[in-house]
Amino acid sequence: MSAFRRLFRLPGSSANVARDVGSELGFHLDMRTQELIDAGMGPQAARLAALQAFGDLEAIEGECRDIAARGARERARRDTMLGLAHDLRFALRSLRKAPGFTLVAILTLGLGIGANTAVFSMIRGVLLRPLPYEDGERLVYLKQPAPLSGVANAQFSVPELVDYRERSRGLQSIVEYHSMPFILLGQGEPRRVQTGVVSANYFDVLGVKPMMGRAFRTGEDQSGAEPVLVLSYAFWQNRLGGDPGIVGRTFEMNDRIHTVIGILPPVPQYPAENDIYMPSSSCPFRSSSFTTTTRTARLLHLFGRLGPGVTLAQAQSELAGLATTMRAEYPAAYPSGRGFSIEAASLHDELTKQAKPTLLLLLGTTGFVLLIACANIANLTLARLVRRSREMALRAALGADRARLFRQMLVEGSLLALAGGVLGLALAAGTMRLLTSFAARFTPRAAEISLDGQVLAFTLVVCMLTGLVFAVLPALPSRANLVSALKEGGAATSGGGSHRVRAALVVAQVAVSMVLMVGAGLMLRSLLALQALDPGFDTQRVLTMTLDLNWSRYTTNELVLGFHDQLHARLAGQPGVMATASSLTFPLDGHRRINVNFAIEGQPPAEAGAEPLGDLRSATPEYFQTLGIPLVTGRFFTASDGPNSPGVAVVNQTLAQRYWGKETAVGHRISADTGKTWITIVGVVGDVHHYSLESEPSEEVYLPFSQVPFRESSFLVRTSADPGAMARRIGEEVLSIDPGQPLANIQTLEEVRGEALASPRLTTSLLLMFALLALCITAAGLGAVVAFSVSQRTQEIGVRMALGAGRAEVLGMVLREGLQLVIIGLALGIASAVLLTRLMSGLLYQVEATDPITFAGMALVLVLIAAAACLAPARRASAVDPMVALRAT
Amino acid sequence: MAGSDLYVGTLDVLILKALSWGPMHGYAIGRWIRQTTDDALTVQEGALYPALHRLQRRGWLEEEWGVSETGREAKYYRMSPAGRRHLRAEVERWRTYARAVMAALDAAPA
Numbered sequence: 001m002s003a004f005r006r007l008f009r010l011p012g013s014s015a016n017v018a019r020d021v022g023s024e025l026g027f028h029l030d031m032r033t034q035e036l037i038d039a040g041m042g043p044q045a046a047r048l049a050a051l052q053a054f055g056d057l058e059a060i061e062g063e064c065r066d067i068a069a070r071g072a073r074e075r076a077r078r079d080t081m082l083g084l085a086h087d088l089r090f091a092l093r094s095l096r097k098a099p100g101f102t103l104v105a106i107l108t109l110g111l112g113i114g115a116n117t118a119v120f121s122m123i124r125g126v127l128l129r130p131l132p133y134e135d136g137e138r139l140v141y142l143k144q145p146a147p148l149s150g151v152a153n154a155q156f157s158v159p160e161l162v163d164y165r166e167r168s169r170g171l172q173s174i175v176e177y178h179s180m181p182f183i184l185l186g187q188g189e190p191r192r193v194q195t196g197v198v199s200a201n202y203f204d205v206l207g208v209k210p211m212m213g214r215a216f217r218t219g220e221d222q223s224g225a226e227p228v229l230v231l232s233y234a235f236w237q238n239r240l241g242g243d244p245g246i247v248g249r250t251f252e253m254n255d256r257i258h259t260v261i262g263i264l265p266p267v268p269q270y271p272a273e274n275d276i277y278m279p280s281s282s283c284p285f286r287s288s289s290f291t292t293t294t295r296t297a298r299l300l301h302l303f304g305r306l307g308p309g310v311t312l313a314q315a316q317s318e319l320a321g322l323a324t325t326m327r328a329e330y331p332a333a334y335p336s337g338r339g340f341s342i343e344a345a346s347l348h349d350e351l352t353k354q355a356k357p358t359l360l361l362l363l364g365t366t367g368f369v370l371l372i373a374c375a376n377i378a379n380l381t382l383a384r385l386v387r388r389s390r391e392m393a394l395r396a397a398l399g400a401d402r403a404r405l406f407r408q409m410l411v412e413g414s415l416l417a418l419a420g421g422v423l424g425l426a427l428a429a430g431t432m433r434l435l436t437s438f439a440a441r442f443t444p445r446a447a448e449i450s451l452d453g454q455v456l457a458f459t460l461v462v463c464m465l466t467g468l469v470f471a472v473l474p475a476l477p478s479r480a481n482l483v484s485a486l487k488e489g490g491a492a493t494s495g496g497g498s499h500r501v502r503a504a505l506v507v508a509q510v511a512v513s514m515v516l517m518v519g520a521g522l523m524l525r526s527l528l529a530l531q532a533l534d535p536g537f538d539t540q541r542v543l544t545m546t547l548d549l550n551w552s553r554y555t556t557n558e559l560v561l562g563f564h565d566q567l568h569a570r571l572a573g574q575p576g577v578m579a580t581a582s583s584l585t586f587p588l589d590g591h592r593r594i595n596v597n598f599a600i601e602g603q604p605p606a607e608a609g610a611e612p613l614g615d616l617r618s619a620t621p622e623y624f625q626t627l628g629i630p631l632v633t634g635r636f637f638t639a640s641d642g643p644n645s646p647g648v649a650v651v652n653q654t655l656a657q658r659y660w661g662k663e664t665a666v667g668h669r670i671s672a673d674t675g676k677t678w679i680t681i682v683g684v685v686g687d688v689h690h691y692s693l694e695s696e697p698s699e700e701v702y703l704p705f706s707q708v709p710f711r712e713s714s715f716l717v718r719t720s721a722d723p724g725a726m727a728r729r730i731g732e733e734v735l736s737i738d739p740g741q742p743l744a745n746i747q748t749l750e751e752v753r754g755e756a757l758a759s760p761r762l763t764t765s766l767l768l769m770f771a772l773l774a775l776c777i778t779a780a781g782l783g784a785v786v787a788f789s790v791s792q793r794t795q796e797i798g799v800r801m802a803l804g805a806g807r808a809e810v811l812g813m814v815l816r817e818g819l820q821l822v823i824i825g826l827a828l829g830i831a832s833a834v835l836l837t838r839l840m841s842g843l844l845y846q847v848e849a850t851d852p853i854t855f856a857g858m859a860l861v862l863v864l865i866a867a868a869a870c871l872a873p874a875r876r877a878s879a880v881d882p883m884v885a886l887r888a889t
Numbered sequence: 890m891a892g893s894d895l896y897v898g899t900l901d902v903l904i905l906k907a908l909s910w911g912p913m914h915g916y917a918i919g920r921w922i923r924q925t926t927d928d929a930l931t932v933q934e935g936a937l938y939p940a941l942h943r944l945q946r947r948g949w950l951e952e953e954w955g956v957s958e959t960g961r962e963a964k965y966y967r968m969s970p971a972g973r974r975h976l977r978a979e980v981e982r983w984r985t986y987a988r989a990v991m992a993a994l995d996a997a998p999a
Contacts, residue, residue, distance in 0.1 A: 021942075023964070024914075024964045025935075027914065027916060027957070027964070028915055028916045028919070030961075031916040031959070032916065032934070034959075053933065053934050054933065054935040055933030055934065055935035055936060056935065060936070060938055060939060064938050064941075064942045067939060067943055067946055068945075068946070070946065071942070071946035074946070
């Protein structure tokens with residue numbers, strides 16, 4: 001011990017310092033005592049005298065210790081700084097000497113870190129960042145589910161709002177919202193505006209402060225108040241050119257003059273984006289006596305703010321109690337057959353729930369890609385380490401200890417990781433816009449995505465961890481004897497632990513790649529299934545648009561029908577127009593579901609709430625031909641099914657099947673007004689995926705537009721040529737009939753379908769891209785390991801060949817060695833994928849998470865790519881000239 | 890043992906001087922000071938050690954563990970090049986100082 005300490009007296013620990021000071025002073029006292037004894041004193045007296053001469057031993061010892069400890073700390077710090085500076089210079093030099101390795105490492109890391117930064121910035125902006133409303137985490141969104149009739153949220157009626165508002169103690173305030181299209185006149189051409197109709201204190205409760213002007217004031221939602229408007233930021237910017245003098249301007253709407261009082265900041269709007277907002281009193285529909293007194297006229301969305309100290313669960317249980325009371329008070333409004341209940345959800349969760357699974361899937365994927373990248377660089381580093389063994393041995397001989405060598409690796413790793421991080425950040429910044437538009441398909445919060453401080457911190461942490469990972473991995477093989485192994489240099493290391501670690505790294509890479517490929521493959525299969533799906537209608541050459549007639553002008557059914565008839569007549573003879581149709585909705589238009597309860601003639605009346613229910617479609621006769629919906633039996637509507645002729649209906653196959661089974665539905669009569677009037681079913685048509693491609697066809701009742709007209713409608717045109725070119729002409733025709741009537745949402749049906757497919761397509765392409773990246777990195781890693789092993793075994797191969805092994809045999813041997821790793825990795829990967837893909841089953845359409853075809857296909861692809869990666873080094877091995885190889889030693 | 894008070898810095902310069910002949914342990918340094926100054930400057934012997942540690946911390950001394958003449962493990966101090974430079978400067982300062990003081994003390998009345 002003491003000999004070692006003499007040689008390597010390491011400054012540092014306070015225990016060492018104390019021991020040293022103690023032994024130094026003890027030595028002095030002993031020597032002094034001995035001197036006095038030699039001079040003739042008795043041992044005890046000598047000891048006392050020595051102590052006395054020394055002074056206050058304790059104080060001096062303490063003082064020495066302090067000084068020595070401080071000195072030791074300073075020295076350690078200085079050594080570290082010097083060492084670090086040295087390591088840094090050394091790392092830079094050695095990286096410069098291996099430009100190929102450095103470039104590959106930085107590129108791989110840049111892609112890995114960039115992908116992670118990009119995905120994390122989405123997660124940060126959408127899931128983690130607090131809502132941009134004041135104290136937004138205390139906001140709740142109320143839902144009234146009626147699960148027994150398959151309705152996730154039936155919304156609320158005005159009487160219900162009044163009751164909940166009066167009775168709830170847990171919610172500080174409850175505000176209402178619904179959205180309607182209106183026509184805004186003044187300042188240029190007429191505009192259709194999606195209008196949020198809200199309580200006067202709506203923005204106060206949400207905690208949104210207008211960017212300009214003011215929000216609504218108390219009382220502005222009472223009848224008789226001056227009509228006022230608040231504009232959304234996007235509408236002000238995009239449609240009004242960001243006019244700074246807009247506050248105070250007036251617009252005509254619903255025959256009244258409305259004054260703009262404020263502009264909202266760019267905040268996410270839920271449940272939908274609106275162009276403008278008005279107080280509830282300004283909406284003619286909301287203030288009609290039918291709406292304000294009918295408990296079943298549920299059109300409102302309700303938001304609330306939790307009272308101080310109230311938890312979401314408490315609010316939920318209070319509301320459930322209130323709902324039970326209400327059901328008892330008004331049984332007719334809550335038919336037991338529909339199973340009404342109430343639910344308070346955090347607004348934050350509502351805003352992000354759709355995005356969450358996709359974002360987490362992406363984060364998992366990019367995390368895996370980065371791991372694979374790390375493994376690859378660790379692998380390359382190991383190979384370099386073996387090649388650099390002479391240098392390392394030299395450094396070890398010159399006194400660099402294991403910690404020092406380890407630190408050197410860490411510094412090199414961190415340098416690479418930081419360079420990769422810079423590249424990654426640049427990549428993430430470059431793809432920001434793309435990401436935002438991607439996220440916008442899932443959440444209204446997309447605009448909040450940015451590379452903020454937290455994202456930068458995340459990237460830095462990822463960089464540091466990455467650097468650590470490939471510093472640690474290469475040091476693993478011979479934890480105990482890295483230095484001695486390196487001192488021996490060369491072959492010993494490559495054959496031993498290091499090779500095993502490199503093989504393990506490749507196995508892990510293959511396993512992770514397999515997981516990613518299976519994930520991407522499942523998404524691809526799901527996307528292909530969606531694309532191949534026959535939606536029940538023909539999307540080719542159909543132009544769709546929204547035609548919402550002015551509330552104040554088209555006040556009767558005759559006026560509405562008159563407008564539509566005129567438009568059909570004007571377009572009928574035009575070149576390129578094959579058919580035109582008006583309807584309440586059209587497939588995939590995102591329109592809200594409108595149900596119709598009906599009774600079937602000849603069947604006993606059903607219990608309240610358990611009546612047959614169909615989704616209402618109101619359409620002109622040409623609707624079916626325009627969309628290519630096939631007739632199954634009976635007939636379509638005809639021009640003779642007019643407003644005054646007997647009521648007729650067409651139902652879809654699913655509904656016909658449900659209520660009439662094998663018997664034909666045609667000729668049966670149904671009633672939507674509990675038997676007052678009867679409607680004859682005249683035809684059965686094919687099913688349509690109306691709400692989304694992945695949702696199953698619902699039960700549909702079509703009624704003639706002429707008998708059930710709507711002011712808010714869609715207008716469809718089937719064209720013989722490019723439908724896009726027709727849009728302008730149709731708009732002109734509309735304006736020539738009524739110059740105050742705008743058209744909106746002009747899109748071809750193909751575009752509408754494309755939109756519906758866009759988010760799965762984007763998610764799938766991202767996942768495929770990452771899986772491909774992982775595969776490439778893994779293949780490169782595998783190839784490198786096999787190549788290295790071959791280069792280390794040139795001599796052995798030479799011997800084998802000299803002893804008569806053929807080229808094919810050598811080729812097979814090397815390939816087998818590589819594929820062995822692949823098979824192990826594959827097995828691990830399949831096992832992990834079975835466990836992991838289950839998490840994404842919610843994102844899949846018509847594909848099982850354990851789909852054997854995907855698993856087998858991806859395994860095959862992986863094996864083929866891996867074999868290709870091994871082929872080059874195997875060929876090189878088989879080309880070894882035995883003589884040369886043997887002589888080389 | 891309490892001799893006259895040491896002038897500030899005296900002990901430091903004496904330690905450096907002692908070490909200018911080669912590495913020594915603390916006890917030997919103390920003994921050398923005692924002997925060469927005839928005990929005239931001796932303070933409490935312990936005061937030597939904080940001074941040694943301070944000098945070491947400033948980089949003028951380096952430590953080195955060795956075996957003493959009596960066969961025990963002991964901490965030896967060795968002067969660093971910086972210490973040697975410091976000693977030279979200090980000696981020069983002392984000479985100037987002493988000359989000035991002596992000149993004043995020996996001066997005849999004006």
